[in-house]
Amino acid sequence: MTTGLPSASRDRGLHARVVDALGQDIVDGRLAPGTILNVEAMSERFSVSRSVLREVLRVLQSLGMVEPRQRTGTQVLPRASWDLMSPQVILWRGRGPEYFTQMRELLELRLGLEPMAARLGALTPDPLQAAVVLEAARTMVEADATGNGPRYLEADVAFHTALLRGSGNQVIGHFATQVEALLRTRVEEARATITDWTPAAAAAHLALAEALVAGDADVAFRAAWELISGTVDEFVRESDEELH
Structure with a gap:
């Protein structure tokens, strides 16, 4: 045959x-x-x-x-x-027992990168990427209100990749591929840890997007820091509960 x-x-x-x-x-x-x-x-x-x-x-x-x-x-x-920054390796680790370790490690790395990407993006805005960030944040708010998980996830991916690429720093922008791979591990992740979305999270993304578009570098930096650090704290707390 x-x-x-x-x-x-x-x-x-x-x-x-x-x-x-x-x-x-x-x-x-x-x-x-x-x-x-x-x-x-x-x-x-x-x-x-x-x-x-x-x-x-x-x-x-x-x-x-x-x-x-x-x-x-x-x-x-x-x-x-291993090449731990390979999107393929990120996907494999996200599927398996290293899910919690990888999420913590890459969230901590994002905490060092995304606030600076937000600051740079506000100081020297890329109009196209800034528009994508704002539209994605608005879509997250709408998707949260209607309970549309897949739409929320796609908007979240678009938000963070555009934020990094809009920094004007090619090295930071290159990390967008890894962030997208990390975010997409949530599609297959059956454990509840940071896979859900909330109105507060959607609103935080929107506040960051508005600061970026307004060119307010200090507010954009703080908003990105609070968004990612809050996710780190939530993840560490919930993963400890899951593992124990």
Whole structure:
């Protein structure tokens, strides 16, 4: 029986599926650091060719998750070697037991970046990005009022990515991809921790957006700091309750 798909398309689909499965196994600890990956066993497990597996292992190697060793094979590496800023690694950690650790770590990083992005965006505004921030904040308020979770999430992603990209600092703007990946882990997250939205959170986003558009750098900085620090405090409190 044939699938009707060209061979290259089938290989890309298999490649993505195996990368996702093995990456998740490493993050979840099913493939512990030091494990030597058995190519024959993987080929049988996933029903894929050695050439597909070689490409999969190259991807995982580029993420710092595995490393080929002479005369032993490909070995799983510890977390310290992983590219923790890769959107793919963020997704895997967000799905697994490292969800709470990753959320705390990246929220603390955002606390150092987003207030400065807000200040810079207010001082040297990018009209397009500022308009996106304001529209996204208004959409969050509306979505909160109607209980539309997916719309709220999409607006939240748009808000924070535009805030970072509108800073005028290309390094800060580059972090928008990681923030989007982090926010999207909430789609699959079954635990309640900071996955819900509230009128207060929507209003805080709107206050920040209005300060940004008005060019008030001090207010924008404080609003961003309070927004993220409040989320950090809430997350730490609720994750402690969840874990204990």
